[in-house]
Amino acid sequence: MSLTFTATLADRGFDVAFDLAPGETLAVLGPNGAGKSTLLGLLAGLLAPTAGRAELDGTVLFDVGPDRRTLTEPRHRGVSLLAQEALLFPHLTALENVAFGPRSRGVDRGTARATALSWLDRVGAADLAGRRPGHLSGGQAQRVAVARALAADPSLLLLDEPLSALDVTVAPALRTLLRDVLVDRSAIIVTHDPLDAFLLADRVLILDGGTVVESGATASVLTRPVTAFGAHLAGLNLVPGVRTADGFASADGWTVPLTDTAPEDMSLAHSAPENSSLAHSAPEGASLALAVRPGLVTVSRSDTTTQGTACRAAEVDDVEHRGDLVRLHAGGLAADVAPSDVVALGIVPGSRLFLAFRHEDASIYPL
Amino acid sequence: MSGARLTSGRGIAAAASGAAVLLALTGCGATSPDAAAGSEGNAIDGSITVFAAASLTAAFTDLAGQFEEAHPGAEVTLNFAGSSDLATQIGEGAPADVLASADTDTMGRVTDLLAADPVAVATNTLQLAVPADNPAGITSLADAARPGVRTVVCARQVPCGAAAAAVGESAGVDLTPVSEESSVTDVLGKVTSGEADAGLVYVTDVRSAGDAVRGIDVPEAARAPTTYPIAALAGSGDPATAQEFVDFAAGPSGQSVLRSAGFGAP
Amino acid sequence: MTASSPNAARLPRWVVALAVVGSLFVILPVVAMALRVDWPQFIPLITSESATAALLLSLRTSLTATALCVLVGVPMALVLARTSFRGQRLLRSLVLLPLVLPPVVGGIALLYTFGRRGLLGGSLSALGVEIAFTTTAVVLSQAFVALPFLVLSLEGALRTVGTRYEAVGATLGAGRWTVLRRITLPLVLPALVSGAVLSFARALGEFGATLTFAGSLQGTTRTLPLEVYLQRETDPDAAVALSFILVLVAVAVVGVAHRVRPLGDLAPRAASREAARP
Secondary structure, eight states: OOEEEEEEEGGGTEEEEEEEOTTOEEEEEOSTTSSHHHHHHHHHTSSOOSEEEEEETTEEEEEEETTEEEEOOGGGTTEEEEOSSOOOOTTSOHHHHHHHHHHHTTOOHHHHHHHHHHHHHHTTOGGGTTOOGGGSOHHHHHHHHHHHHHHTOOSEEEEESTTTTSOTTTHHHHHHHHHHHTTTOOEEEEOSOHHHHHHHOSEEEEEETTEEEEEEEHHHHHHSOOSHHHHHHHTOEEEEEEEOSSEEEETTSOEEEOOSSOOOOSSSTTOOHHHHHHHHTSOTTOEEEEEEOGGGOEEESSOOOOTTEEEEEEEEEEEEEETTEEEEEETTEEEEEOHHHHHHHTOOTTOEEEEEEEGGGOEEEEO | OOGGGOOSTTHHHHHHHHHHHHHHHHHHHHTSHHHHHOSSSSOOOOEEEEEEEGGGHHHHHHHHHHHHHHSTTOEEEEEEEOHHHHHHHHHTTOOOSEEEOSSHHHHHTTGGGBSSOOEEEEEEOEEEEEETTOTTOOOSHHHHTSTTOOEEEEOTTSHHHHHHHHHHHHHTOOOOOSEEESSHHHHHHHHHTTSSSEEEEEHHHHHHTGGGEEEEEOHHHHHSOEEEEEEEBTTOSOHHHHHHHHHHHHSHHHHHHHHHTTOBOO | OOTTSHHHHHSOHHHHHHHHHHHHHHHHHHHHHHHHSOGGGHHHHHTSHHHHHHHHHHHHHHHHHHHHHHHHHHHHHHHHHHOOOTTHHHHHHHHTHHHHSOHHHHHHHHHHHHSTTSTTHHHHHHTTOOOTTSHHHHHHHHHHHHHHHHHHHHHHHHHHHOSHHHHHHHHTTOOHHHHIIIIIHHHTHHHHHHHHHHHHHHHHHOOHHHHHHTOOOTTTTOOHHHHHHHHHHHOHHHHHHHHHHHHHHHHHHHHHHHHSOOHHHHSOOHHHHHHHOO
């Protein structure tokens, strides 16, 4: 393991443990107040745990218990932090900012400048070397910040929502840059954007209320979420239910048969057949989850139950605009429909509708 | 009461307006029923403001009380400050009826504003003040001039400093003070706090400082006492009361008060 | 403050009127004094032996006092802004005390501390250090009243800047001294400069504590304000001319303190960065 981490912080109700393999990138997701920033603070040395131990490449970051208290100073941890804001030192040029890490570690001025220039070049900001942060755009500043974090040669790179403060037109290019530099680098990225997790991380850790509620390979967690938050992040409807003799049944009336042949699920690219067969082979009464994308849920005024379709009547709780789509919330499901359909069907909160999805569009797996 | 008597250039307007204010303030006293009912021609029952040198504080507070007792209805407001400050304020039109200064030079600066010639009411003499425990063992002015002795005097620009310089010269002693203060109060303060080993102050200051300091006579100073003149001011709204106060201070009661405060006879 | 100014137009007239009165209240006395200056004699008046001595002494002591304020004020501001301990609020209030204390009271307090019979004076005397009636006493008086200006302006700036840059510096491997030297202090440099300038101005104007504690001797303890006070007794023209020098210095100080870039310019917000985007 590159990193082993176990920590509790009593007054924040934080209690988290996880490991990180060398070169692995872990995405930490969770609602506000879930403990994401606490996790980074503990690793960077900006916070001290009530109890716990973390070790990075053989260096003890902290080791706190009833009879011991080791807290390594931030500068000796080999942990660099890239925050939401670039936080470039405003009184130094881009080059001096990047050279700051090497200089602080005792590298001579000339070598530090050379290192800084090569990193600026790597992030595509070599031409900005002489500029002060006040004269950089948000995207440029964040590029320089990436170079600065990496020039310090960290054993672990922490990224705290590094793209969230950026303009949507700038974020993709920087995401590509991060994807490039994070290869084979131990890193932890806190994000609220599942896209970041998909594109940048090997594994995902979902925190809620200070504890880990889901963790696993990115693809697995984001296609077969087991918590409402995980489903929300993945943009999926999550319907909890149980294994019945016929297949899947939820408390609110959704039933989907589980046939011997696993449903072919093209929409969920990473849906592994063996998971569906796990659901299939689950004993009767076992907890199962059903996931279906809101875009694959259809609505109509009449019952459209046909072979291979699940359909149920429901009352519309809420209607919200989402760009060029309208999202309905009804019967515990979200459904994305075209605005024209909303008008044609006369949908308002309180309308009674029939919701339907094809069996093959749903992913069913044990909870 | 007319501004025509004022000759000092830029002070005219200010002094005139000050006098007008004074007139307004004291006018009601002068025309009160009591004044009309007074048995004498010039009733002494008005309100006056007396500007007096800071060293007269204790004596004049006493004196004003006795004056008010002797003249029921009369009211004396006292304003104490350095003589020079007082002269400047009067020159700028401050509403004063009487000025008592700590030296004749200062009185000379306001000659044009006086109602009558000044009268000498008291003298004061410089004395060496030393802390009660006299750490430097001072017994004479010559001791105060010894190297290593911290002597404090007034600056030459103020009356007590001019007097100190004169005393030093006549005694043939070259005082090298560690500080030349702006007022005699500051000199005394340096001695009472023990910062200075000796200070040249007035006899009356030594007396008012009580047990905190001891006074050591300086023969040369005793031969050249400072004279305190007093005079009524031309701008007074109640010339009769003002002049009566001057006379009272120069008279037996006033002299007795001043003498008991340590002042010498004029 | 013309009526055509859009801001003035939006305010009730009486507010503008009172503002005019208030401004005149501050400006008129300075104008009145300038009118009293004996301009043909101005140069001779301010270059007399005593005036020159006072001016040079004032500059020397005020600069020393400012240096002293920076030396101890910066650590004080850092401790107040970056640490928390029991009694910190109380300490902050006490440190700011000279700001609101009448200067003469400050002088008396200093007297009972550093005076011959003061709390430390006895021990200092035993060590051969005599402070009373020396230029050191002037510097101490000035530093005493000027220190809060530096601490106050610097502590505020430190709190505004926050600790985020310092945290970044630490994670990049910088030690405490490096963080202080290369991040914290450069970030608050504008506040440090304006605080030092204000301290200098306050030191230059110090009168009460000096008068009470240090004494008054030409070339040693008689600073410019004391010289003005003394000259007033016999030579009001010289007093006015010297006062005008102090007014000029004050105007220059206000100008400098005003020109120092506010902190907002140093720590750009996301908005300004977006604006700079090509």
